[in-house]
Amino acid sequence: MCSSIPGLSVPVPTVSRRKERLSREAKSQPSIGHMKESKLYRLRHRNSRFETFAVFAHSTPRLAIRAISASFSLRLSSSFLWWTLSAGVIAFALFSQEFSGRAVVDELPHRPPRYPCEDVSGYYSQVELAEGVKMMEQLNLLISDHHPLTYKEVWDALEILDAADVENPDASSDIVEIYSLRAVPKSLAGKLEGWNREHLWPRSYGLARGPSLTDLHNLRPADVNVNSSRGNKFYGECLHEDNSCLRPANSEAAPDTEADKERWAPPVQVRGDIARSLMYMAVRYGLHQPIGSPTLQLSDSPSIDGARMGLLSSLLKWNEADPPSKSERLRNNRICSLYQHNRNPFIDHPEYANMIWKTPARANSVIVSSSKGWINEFHYRNKGKDLNEFVEVVVSSLIDASRLKLVLYNGANGKMYKSIPLTGEAFSITSEGSEFLIYTAPLSLQNGPADGIALVSCRDDGTDEVIQFLSYEGVTTAIDGPAVGTRSLEIGVRETEDSSKLGSLGLTGNGLRTFQWKRFTTNGSPGRLNPGQDLGDP
Incomplete structure (x- = not known):
C-alpha cells in the first residue's frame, strides 16, 4: 500500500x-x-x-x-x-x-483534491445550463450529500470561517459579526455581552430538524442584541412611505442597516453574501425533503406556515449589486475542504440565481396585454376597519362580458377564494362615452401579502383563458382554479394600514401602451376613469 x-x-x-x-x-x-x-x-x-x-x-x-x-x-x-x-x-x-x-x-498547495468540491471546475462540469426547477434539480443533486455538523461543532467552525484575520483564521483572536461588521473576541461566544449563532434563514421558516439547523452556509456570528432585534424578519429595505423604518436597524448594528416591523436590511457590504446564502438554502432544502420536513422556498410573499422566505426580488437585486468578495469565496472553500464538503453554487456562479428565479416582470411596467379587458382599479386596505373595498374592470364594448369573471386568490396558499361573473348582480356598469365599459363591484379583498386578482374569459370550447393575473404585496402562483400553475404579476404599489378609505390603486396614462399602476391617496374613482387616465382607441 x-x-x-x-x-x-x-x-x-x-x-x-x-x-x-x-x-x-x-x-x-x-x-x-x-x-x-x-x-x-x-x-x-x-x-x-x-x-x-x-x-x-x-x-x-x-x-x-x-x-x-x-x-x-x-x-x-x-x-x-x-x-x-x-x-x-x-x-x-x-x-x-x-x-x-x-x-x-x-494550505497544502500541491496535494491533490481530497473532496470533489475542492475541484471547483470539475464540481460543476456536469451541470447543464437550464431554467427554473430543472436548474434547481441539478444543483440540489450536487450539494445535498454533505457532512452535517453538531451544534457544538458549529461554534468552532464559525471561529475559523468568520475570523477577523481571514488569511490566518486559527491565529485570529476575533470574529466578525454579520450585522454590525465589528470584530469581537472569539471568547465572547454564547455570552450575553457577546455573539451567538445567527440563522440567516430563520428557524421558524421551516428549519425543523436535521442538517438544515447546522448548515454552515446559513450560519453567521451576530451580536446577541442585534440578533434579537432581527428576530425572524424577512430581508428587504423599508417601504418608502413607511414612517416606522429604523436606521440603523439597531443601535449596535452597522449604520447602513434598516428595519421596520417586517423587513430587515443588513449592511450593504454583505447583502449579496446573505442573498446567496438564502438561495443555497432554497435549493438544498427546497427539493426531495424527508416526509414531515418543510420544503423551503424563496418568495415575495414570505410565510412562516409555508416555509417561504424573502423578499426574493430584494435578494436577486442584492446578488447582482454585491458580487462575491475574496473573503466570501474563501469561506466557501473552507466549508468545502474542512467541514461539510459541499459548496454554495451561487458564490461560484452568481448567474445561476437568475436562471432559477428570473426577476418577475412588474405589471406597472407592462403594457396591458389584451384590449379585451383589464383590471383597472381596486381598493383593499385602509386605516382602521377596511371600508369602500372594490374592484373595477374595463372591458371593450365589442366583447361579450358574459364570458368574463373575476377570480380572487389567497397569496398564503395560492388557492382561489372567490369567483364573480362580470354580468352578475355584484357589478354595476358605467360608460364615459368611449368604446369601453367600466364594470365595478364592491368586494371584500384580502389584505395580502401576495393576494391575487385574475380576469378570466371562457373560450368557445368551454376552457378558461387567463387574460390577466395581478397580485399586490408580493408574487403568488395559483395552485387551483382557472389560473392554476400561473405566476402572478405584482403591480409594484400597495396600500398600508395608514391608507385612506377614499384611496385606491389604479392605472394612469394616455392609452393602453403607457399605463402604469399608481397609488391614489384620497381620490379613488370607482366607476369612473382614474385621474390622469385616457383610454385611447381599443
Missing part, C-alpha cells in the same frame, strides 16, 4: 509487531492525550497519512522521533527515504515558530 506525496511515489513500510507495541505504548502515555492540535486539524479528520504525521510531529516531537527511530532500526534499507522525509518534517516543526496545524491542513 502506498501513500502519495506530491512529486514523489514513496513506499510506506509495513508496521511490524515491535512498532505496533511501541505505538500502543506511545498511546498509553498521558502526553498524547494532550496533543496541542489546532481546531483546523481536529475537524479535518480524513487527512492523508503524511499530513497526519506532520501535525503529530509538531505536537509531540519526542514520541514521533521514537516512532521513526523504531521504523528506521527495523527496515533501514526500505525506509531510508521515508525516514529522511519524516525527519525533515520534525525539524521544521521544532524550529519554525510559524508552523501550525492550519498550515498543514488548510
Whole structure:
C-alpha cells in the first residue's frame, strides 16, 4: 500500500509487531492525550497519512522521533527515504515558530483534491445550463450529500470561517459579526455581552430538524442584541412611505442597516453574501425533503406556515449589486475542504440565481396585454376597519362580458377564494362615452401579502383563458382554479394600514401602451376613469 506525496511515489513500510507495541505504548502515555492540535486539524479528520504525521510531529516531537527511530532500526534499507522525509518534517516543526496545524491542513498547495468540491471546475462540469426547477434539480443533486455538523461543532467552525484575520483564521483572536461588521473576541461566544449563532434563514421558516439547523452556509456570528432585534424578519429595505423604518436597524448594528416591523436590511457590504446564502438554502432544502420536513422556498410573499422566505426580488437585486468578495469565496472553500464538503453554487456562479428565479416582470411596467379587458382599479386596505373595498374592470364594448369573471386568490396558499361573473348582480356598469365599459363591484379583498386578482374569459370550447393575473404585496402562483400553475404579476404599489378609505390603486396614462399602476391617496374613482387616465382607441 502506498501513500502519495506530491512529486514523489514513496513506499510506506509495513508496521511490524515491535512498532505496533511501541505505538500502543506511545498511546498509553498521558502526553498524547494532550496533543496541542489546532481546531483546523481536529475537524479535518480524513487527512492523508503524511499530513497526519506532520501535525503529530509538531505536537509531540519526542514520541514521533521514537516512532521513526523504531521504523528506521527495523527496515533501514526500505525506509531510508521515508525516514529522511519524516525527519525533515520534525525539524521544521521544532524550529519554525510559524508552523501550525492550519498550515498543514488548510494550505497544502500541491496535494491533490481530497473532496470533489475542492475541484471547483470539475464540481460543476456536469451541470447543464437550464431554467427554473430543472436548474434547481441539478444543483440540489450536487450539494445535498454533505457532512452535517453538531451544534457544538458549529461554534468552532464559525471561529475559523468568520475570523477577523481571514488569511490566518486559527491565529485570529476575533470574529466578525454579520450585522454590525465589528470584530469581537472569539471568547465572547454564547455570552450575553457577546455573539451567538445567527440563522440567516430563520428557524421558524421551516428549519425543523436535521442538517438544515447546522448548515454552515446559513450560519453567521451576530451580536446577541442585534440578533434579537432581527428576530425572524424577512430581508428587504423599508417601504418608502413607511414612517416606522429604523436606521440603523439597531443601535449596535452597522449604520447602513434598516428595519421596520417586517423587513430587515443588513449592511450593504454583505447583502449579496446573505442573498446567496438564502438561495443555497432554497435549493438544498427546497427539493426531495424527508416526509414531515418543510420544503423551503424563496418568495415575495414570505410565510412562516409555508416555509417561504424573502423578499426574493430584494435578494436577486442584492446578488447582482454585491458580487462575491475574496473573503466570501474563501469561506466557501473552507466549508468545502474542512467541514461539510459541499459548496454554495451561487458564490461560484452568481448567474445561476437568475436562471432559477428570473426577476418577475412588474405589471406597472407592462403594457396591458389584451384590449379585451383589464383590471383597472381596486381598493383593499385602509386605516382602521377596511371600508369602500372594490374592484373595477374595463372591458371593450365589442366583447361579450358574459364570458368574463373575476377570480380572487389567497397569496398564503395560492388557492382561489372567490369567483364573480362580470354580468352578475355584484357589478354595476358605467360608460364615459368611449368604446369601453367600466364594470365595478364592491368586494371584500384580502389584505395580502401576495393576494391575487385574475380576469378570466371562457373560450368557445368551454376552457378558461387567463387574460390577466395581478397580485399586490408580493408574487403568488395559483395552485387551483382557472389560473392554476400561473405566476402572478405584482403591480409594484400597495396600500398600508395608514391608507385612506377614499384611496385606491389604479392605472394612469394616455392609452393602453403607457399605463402604469399608481397609488391614489384620497381620490379613488370607482366607476369612473382614474385621474390622469385616457383610454385611447381599443
